[in-house]
Amino acid sequence: xxxxRIDMKxxxxxxxxxxxxxxxxxxxxLTSQMIFDEVPPLCHALGPNNKLVFSAGxxxxxxxxxxxxxxxxxxSPLTGGIKEANAGTSWAPDLASMRxxxxxxxxxxxxxxxxxxxxxxxxxxxxKPKVEFFDATGYTGQDVYDTFPKIYERFEGRxxxxxxxxxxxKSYGNSGIVFNDQAKRPSRYAGRxxxxxxLASKRLKFIILNEKGSPGVDIVDKPLFDEGRKKMIDxxxxxxxxxPKGGLNSYGTAVLVNILNEAGGLPTxxxxxxxxxxxxxxxxxxxFETNKERMGKEIYNHAxxxxxIIQCSNTYYNTDKTERxxxxxxxxxxxxxxNLGIDDLxxxxxxxxxxxxxxxxxxxxxxTLGVAMEAGVIPxxxxxxxxxxxxxxxxxxxxxxxxxxxxxTTGKAFGVRRVPTVKGQxxxxxxxxxxxxxxxxxxxxxxxxxxxAGYTIAPEILGVSGKSDPLxxxxxxxxxxxFQATTAFIDSSGHCLFIAFPILDIxxxxxxxxxxCNGVLGTNWTAxxxxxYGANVLKVxxxxxxxxxxKAEADRLPEFMRLEPLPPHNQVFDVPDSALDAVxxxx
Amino acid sequence: xxxxxxxxxxxxxxxxxxxxxxYVPEAKIGTTLEVDLREGALVKDLVDHYQLPAELVKLVYVxxxxxxxxxxxxxxxxxxxxPPIGGG
Ligand code: SF4
Numbered sequence: 001x002x003x004x005r006i007d008m009k010x011x012x013x014x015x016x017x018x019x020x021x022x023x024x025x026x027x028x029x030l031t032s033q034m035i036f037d038e039v040p041p042l043c044h045a046l047g048p049n050n051k052l053v054f055s056a057g058x059x060x061x062x063x064x065x066x067x068x069x070x071x072x073x074x075x076s077p078l079t080g081g082i083k084e085a086n087a088g089t090s091w092a093p094d095l096a097s098m099r100x101x102x103x104x105x106x107x108x109x110x111x112x113x114x115x116x117x118x119x120x121x122x123x124x125x126x127x128k129p130k131v132e133f134f135d136a137t138g139y140t141g142q143d144v145y146d147t148f149p150k151i152y153e154r155f156e157g158r159x160x161x162x163x164x165x166x167x168x169x170k171s172y173g174n175s176g177i178v179f180n181d182q183a184k185r186p187s188r189y190a191g192r193x194x195x196x197x198x199l200a201s202k203r204l205k206f207i208i209l210n211e212k213g214s215p216g217v218d219i220v221d222k223p224l225f226d227e228g229r230k231k232m233i234d235x236x237x238x239x240x241x242x243x244p245k246g247g248l249n250s251y252g253t254a255v256l257v258n259i260l261n262e263a264g265g266l267p268t269x270x271x272x273x274x275x276x277x278x279x280x281x282x283x284x285x286x287x288f289e290t291n292k293e294r295m296g297k298e299i300y301n302h303a304x305x306x307x308x309i310i311q312c313s314n315t316y317y318n319t320d321k322t323e324r325x326x327x328x329x330x331x332x333x334x335x336x337x338x339n340l341g342i343d344d345l346x347x348x349x350x351x352x353x354x355x356x357x358x359x360x361x362x363x364x365x366x367x368t369l370g371v372a373m374e375a376g377v378i379p380x381x382x383x384x385x386x387x388x389x390x391x392x393x394x395x396x397x398x399x400x401x402x403x404x405x406x407x408x409t410t411g412k413a414f415g416v417r418r419v420p421t422v423k424g425q426x427x428x429x430x431x432x433x434x435x436x437x438x439x440x441x442x443x444x445x446x447x448x449x450x451x452x453a454g455y456t457i458a459p460e461i462l463g464v465s466g467k468s469d470p471l472x473x474x475x476x477x478x479x480x481x482x483f484q485a486t487t488a489f490i491d492s493s494g495h496c497l498f499i500a501f502p503i504l505d506i507x508x509x510x511x512x513x514x515x516x517c518n519g520v521l522g523t524n525w526t527a528x529x530x531x532x533y534g535a536n537v538l539k540v541x542x543x544x545x546x547x548x549x550x551k552a553e554a555d556r557l558p559e560f561m562r563l564e565p566l567p568p569h570n571q572v573f574d575v576p577d578s579a580l581d582a583v584x585x586x587x
Numbered sequence: 588x589x590x591x592x593x594x595x596x597x598x599x600x601x602x603x604x605x606x607x608x609x610y611v612p613e614a615k616i617g618t619t620l621e622v623d624l625r626e627g628a629l630v631k632d633l634v635d636h637y638q639l640p641a642e643l644v645k646l647v648y649v650x651x652x653x654x655x656x657x658x659x660x661x662x663x664x665x666x667x668x669x670p671p672i673g674g675g
Contacts, residue, residue, distance in 0.1 A: 239671075240645075240670065240671035241671050241672060241673035242673075246671075247605060247670065247671060247672040247673060247674075248673065248674065250605070250606065251605055251672070252674070253674030253675055254674065255605055255672045255673075255674055256672065256673075256674040256675075258604045258605075258667070258669070259604070259646065259648070259667070259672060262602070262648040262651065262667035262669075263648055263651055263653070264651035274651075275651075280602075280616050280617035281616070281617060283616075284605075284674075285604065285605060285608070285616055286616050286617075289616055312674075329674075330674045330675065331675075451675065452675060455675060457675075458673070461653075462646070462671075462672065462673050463645055463646050463653075463671075464671075464673060467653065469653070470653070471652075497675060498673070498674075498675065501673040568650075568651050569651060
């Protein structure tokens with residue numbers, strides 16, 4: 001395995017052996033460790049000293065189910081701290097199959113106005129990957145739905161594409177890195193924290209992979225891996241949430257809209273209520289029924305990436321049976337729906353499509369528009385106005401540039417006090433005053449407000465892995481800590497986080513998960529070992545943040561959440577600071 | 588709709604989600620059903636009333652609070668019933 005370094009100053013590359021100290025590091029564990037080791041914490045995120053590191057997970061590119069994830073790490077222009085964003089895409093196993101453990105993008109080209117593409121393929125004669133560069137300036141300033149087909153046409157064979165849209169080219173704090181899905185759509189985003197702007201700052205528009213002829217990854221103990229794989233498949237196929245035609249496959253992640261609404265935890269109109277009267281019209285059930293009516297049959301969801309047997313990604317269709325967008329996630333239908341007081345599913349779908357086309361993160365975009373609505377730029381509920389504002393962001397008008405800078409900057413520009421961010425990153429779709437554990441995760445994760453970092457929603461709302469009272473702060477610091485550490489390992493394993501539902505409930509599935517990893521690596525990890533591995537990832541990230549000036553005082557929710565009781569529960573965020581501090585202190 | 592078994596009755600508002608809607612034709616998206624139950628009825632009685640398969644009823648929220656099957660309902664309560672679901 002190699003570390004492949006692409007130097008954008010020299011337009012050159014080199015392959016290095018993976019050093020011994022990185023031997024067991026993959027995915028998030030490796031991206032975070034390399035950012036810690038190589039990026040000066042006080043550098044400008046869009047300056048020459050920041051780096052982007054891509055790494056696939058431990059089992060990615062094997063036959064392990066639902067494991068085609070790639071992590072992207074850098075210093076974030078949005079939070080100023082470390083960032084790991086991940087996506088499910090064929091690009092991930094293709095990178096791993098060429099035995100590229102980490103792909104590092106560093107340096108700046110001299111000529112700032114020119115953009116480049118790289119084409120990485122397997123050199124059969126040399127028995128290693130090779131990199132070619134091409135001028136990609138002609139592809140900039142365009143909708144990624146226009147550029148992807150041109151790239152598929154230009155390069156022969158089965159390729160996978162990584163790219164960046166207008167939002168990244170305009171250096172927005174709200175900009176993602178896009179990868180292809182299984183239908184060649186530019187729709188799988190490592191979305192959060194402005195990673196797109198970092199890639200564009202290197203003037204790298206495309207990273208194209210063709211793994212043809214590559215050897216694939218080694219598995220040290222194949223029988224053990226196979227045993228683990230089988231247990232994982234059985235757990236996924238039998239759990240009600242993840243099985244075929246189960247909750248995720250039928251209704252997608254947007255199935256959560258109604259339950260958060262019933263629980264009074266669906267942030268509505270810029271976090272001013274926990275309930276939205278139009279919620280049901282924006283939920284997974286409504287997507288399913290609308291498709292059924294328009295297509296004349298039931299449509300189940302598809303896989304975003306090779307080897308996924310959960311298959312949670314939806315496509316939303318127009319009345320004339322053409323595709324409007326793919327995919328409408330829970331976070332997106334919430335951020336651009338309830339959070340804006342909008343219940344028109346067609347307009348929400350249009351907004352999702354525009355975010356994908358321009359390279360914007362849907363969570364940050366919805367958070368920003370919510371604050372803009374609060375400021376009176378347009379009224380709550382004005383879906384056409386919201387669509388126009390997304391166009392302004394994509395086109396880079398002066399207003400669009402302010403909005404593209406993110407929720408926190410927009411709040412400052414318009415003098416808004418209710419700004420739902422932590423460490424500069426917009427909050428996702430769970431209200432901390434109604435679900436206390438997720439508030440602890442938002443406050444303390446190294447990533448800025450992020451639900452995936454420690455998904456306590458599973459026990460607090462969904463009754464997965466037991467059931468705990470969402471309104472009570474009791475024991476939630478421990479809960480968040482445990483989820484954050486386990487998640488950091490899952491993010492390093494290459495599995496999609498949604499395997500957590502079956503493996504948290506089904507003990508043999510959890511066992512199989514560890515066996516798969518032990519099988520690939522030849523390790524003897526136990527459950528305690530993987531939690532320790534995850535905790536170590538968090539400590540490295542935390543150390544980077546502290547050196548970047550983001551210390552424990554930043555582990556707080558915005559003040560308004562302690563002051564304004566949220567209906568319907570009329571509660572404030574009452575977790576004591578000591579509990580927030582305990583998450584890392586006692587790790 | 589009326590549930591037999593006692594003299595005094597109360598009205599409860601009910602919303603069914605995901606595939607639970609398949610068992611109750613009138614449970615359309617965004618509709619709140621109203622049901623008469625005998626006073627003192629439990630969540631379990633409501634589930635039985637709609638003949639929802641027990642293994643599919645995973646989560647019940649009454650007035651925005653999670654409740655177990657033996658929770659006693661009151662007049663005017665709003666109940667949301669869900670099968671096992673997850674997302675993120
Ligand atoms: S469960 Fe959904 S998000 Fe995860 S890999 Fe499968 S399709 Fe992609």
